[in-house]
Amino acid sequence: MQEAFATALARWPTSGIPPSPAGWLITTARNKALDRLRRESTRAEREHAGQVLIEHEEIEEHDVRDNHLRLIFTCCHPALACESQVALTLRLLGGLTTDEIGRAFLTPVPTIAQRISRAKGKISDAGIPYRVPEAAELPARLHTVLMVVYLIFNEGYIASSGDQLVRPDLCDEAIRLGRQLAELLPEESEVIGLVALMLLIDARRTAREAGRSFVRLADQDRNLWDQLQIEEGRYLLRICLERNRPGPYQLQAAINAVHCDARTAADTDWHQILVLYDHLMGIAPSPVVALNRAVVVAELEGAERALRLVDAIELPHYHLFHAVRADLLSRLGRFPDAASAYRIAIDQCANQMERDFLVQQYRSLNRGATSDS
Amino acid sequence: MKQYVLSVCYPAGSTQPPPDRVKAIMSDVDAVRREMQSAGAWVFSGGLCPPSSATVVKHQNGEIVTIDGPFIESKEQIGGFTILKAPDLDAAILWARKLARATTTPIEVRPLVEHCN
Numbered sequence: 223m224q225e226a227f228a229t230a231l232a233r234w235p236t237s238g239i240p241p242s243p244a245g246w247l248i249t250t251a252r253n254k255a256l257d258r259l260r261r262e263s264t265r266a267e268r269e270h271a272g273q274v275l276i277e278h279e280e281i282e283e284h285d286v287r288d289n290h291l292r293l294i295f296t297c298c299h300p301a302l303a304c305e306s307q308v309a310l311t312l313r314l315l316g317g318l319t320t321d322e323i324g325r326a327f328l329t330p331v332p333t334i335a336q337r338i339s340r341a342k343g344k345i346s347d348a349g350i351p352y353r354v355p356e357a358a359e360l361p362a363r364l365h366t367v368l369m370v371v372y373l374i375f376n377e378g379y380i381a382s383s384g385d386q387l388v389r390p391d392l393c394d395e396a397i398r399l400g401r402q403l404a405e406l407l408p409e410e411s412e413v414i415g416l417v418a419l420m421l422l423i424d425a426r427r428t429a430r431e432a433g434r435s436f437v438r439l440a441d442q443d444r445n446l447w448d449q450l451q452i453e454e455g456r457y458l459l460r461i462c463l464e465r466n467r468p469g470p471y472q473l474q475a476a477i478n479a480v481h482c483d484a485r486t487a488a489d490t491d492w493h494q495i496l497v498l499y500d501h502l503m504g505i506a507p508s509p510v511v512a513l514n515r516a517v518v519v520a521e522l523e524g525a526e527r528a529l530r531l532v533d534a535i536e537l538p539h540y541h542l543f544h545a546v547r548a549d550l551l552s553r554l555g556r557f558p559d560a561a562s563a564y565r566i567a568i569d570q571c572a573n574q575m576e577r578d579f580l581v582q583q584y585r586s587l588n589r590g591a592t593s594d595s
Numbered sequence: 596m597k598q599y600v601l602s603v604c605y606p607a608g609s610t611q612p613p614p615d616r617v618k619a620i621m622s623d624v625d626a627v628r629r630e631m632q633s634a635g636a637w638v639f640s641g642g643l644c645p646p647s648s649a650t651v652v653k654h655q656n657g658e659i660v661t662i663d664g665p666f667i668e669s670k671e672q673i674g675g676f677t678i679l680k681a682p683d684l685d686a687a688i689l690w691a692r693k694l695a696r697a698t699t700t701p702i703e704v705r706p707l708v709e710h711c712n
Contacts, residue, residue, distance in 0.1 A: 299684075301684060301688070347706055348684045348704075348705075348706050349597045349681075349682075349683040349684045349687075349706060350683070350684045350685075351682075351683035351684065351685050355685070359685075
């Protein structure tokens, strides 16, 4: 508790007293204790730490969970800016230091520190409550929480900038947060769907990189996929699909499960994937989903039909939009058009490894075009 | 209990809706106010005359002078406000949602500084 008190004092330097100081302190104490539990390596140490936790604080498991859940909903309150939600969640729930968050997002540490302290100031000034939302609000509020977790995962999976393709620490952290959430809210199918989705995507992590190069799904060595993780993803997906309350995360998990089922890229059941994308477009339409759907259409009905769909999508600032267009154009032999689309994609891509891959595609396109003419 | 100011925001220079529409909005806003009053949340509310009606009184060369307003020039204006009591931001947001539906404009929710007793 003493450690927690010191942390709490350090955490609230300028913003005054938190809305529920006792709650924050107790939570911080518990988190510290849980952190210790997680970090203690030997079993004896874990047991000892467990006893300390129980003896000194007499906290029931139920209360710990309740506090954790409250903290998640407070960190991901929609009145906070998205970047603040992410930073707060990683700091208070993920136990990442401000330094680690800064490094993970390639953001200067003082910026992260300022973001976190501003968010805490707002929580305190505006009176953002420290509680689990009521049933009526829960779906909308849960949506924000899941978005924050998935955002952390995505930033880890395809770092939006920098020279590293994957930041495994962020992926692991997001999966851990997802699992925690699934344990706290076992009735919410979308939570389980999100965990399944992250596990299935993350299972392909090792296969996405060869040396210092990015490898496309179609070209990956499928023996490198983590079968154990795929099994778990599939298992979780079955559990939530059986409840028959489909949502965007469950559908995306299902799409990834179909990819994972294919022994080779040629074995991919594109029909089933298209059906799932149609479903996804029905419940959560977005230009990005439409773009991914068009890629599937290219496999089933050819590049020309897919290009017509892509050209109707408005995503001018998304590098993958131009990369997909470039690929379709080159398949249709329209090399000059493909080249200019690749140039835009390369220009907009902030991740070094992904950009190297696009440059390579662009160059082989030029070679192909010259040898053709 | 905290206090919040709910401001009715609109883009500067936007034209007023037709009179019958304004009448409908006014009666919707009145209904929200009555609901706030019966819930014991309402403290004060009022609509503001246009910014062109504002006057500014300020210090200038050691004197207090009076000049034509408004003082705050911005792309957005405040058309009116409500002060209410609420236990926390979520409760204030629930009222703001009702008000936004009634006014058909964005509502800014901002806490008042609490007095330390």
